[in-house]
Amino acid sequence: MEKQLKAAKFPYHKTLDDYQININHHLIQLKELNWLEQQYNLILLGPPHHLAIGMGIEAIHKGYKVSFMTMGDLIHLLKTKTKEYIRKSHTLRKRVYESDMVIVDDLMYMSMDPREANLFFHLVNELYERSSIILTSNKAPDQWGELMNDQGITTTILDRLLHRAEVIPLHGDSYRIKHRDSIF
Numbered sequence: 001m002e003k004q005l006k007a008a009k010f011p012y013h014k015t016l017d018d019y020q021i022n023i024n025h026h027l028i029q030l031k032e033l034n035w036l037e038q039q040y041n042l043i044l045l046g047p048p049h050h051l052a053i054g055m056g057i058e059a060i061h062k063g064y065k066v067s068f069m070t071m072g073d074l075i076h077l078l079k080t081k082t083k084e085y086i087r088k089s090h091t092l093r094k095r096v097y098e099s100d101m102v103i104v105d106d107l108m109y110m111s112m113d114p115r116e117a118n119l120f121f122h123l124v125n126e127l128y129e130r131s132s133i134i135l136t137s138n139k140a141p142d143q144w145g146e147l148m149n150d151q152g153i154t155t156t157i158l159d160r161l162l163h164r165a166e167v168i169p170l171h172g173d174s175y176r177i178k179h180r181d182s183i184f
Helices: 002-008 024-032 050-061 071-079 083-098 114-127 141-148 151-163
Strands: 041-045 066-070 101-105 132-137 165-169
Touching: 002 050, 002 066, 024 050, 041 050, 041 151, 050 066, 050 101, 050 132, 066 071, 066 083, 071 083, 071 101, 071 114, 083 114, 114 151, 141 151, 151 165
Parallel strands: 041 132, 041 165, 066 101, 101 132
Antiparallel strands: none
């Protein structure tokens, strides 16, 4: 389990039990991971993105293989083809493609150029109905087209993501802000 937790590359270790969030009636269903067994996707909209890490840790505890990446790191990985990084990026890409759950944090934080949107489409297409994807975003799916700069590819990506997905709007304060330290 330690090896899987390290390989998942979570930025920190917070379980579902560490959260006091405003979706408690859904939390039990999410924690059971039946949606993962059925290759459903989750799109978490709003500030409490830490929930995705908690679900990833829960999945690892139940024997699933999980990968976590920010959208920026994912795009960088998909674009990396240079000789010096080819072995490392190949290993990371393989890990993502073989995962039962792929968590992409901060989707649509910044706009994508057409090549990046195309690379993201190929990833989503490869994972379609083979793995569950958890996306966290502060932008609703109907706003993604303007950030991908290509309505056609956005529609194709959304078609695959939303076919078997739950979109969960999260309300409340940012976990980071709520638990921030103060110098005073």
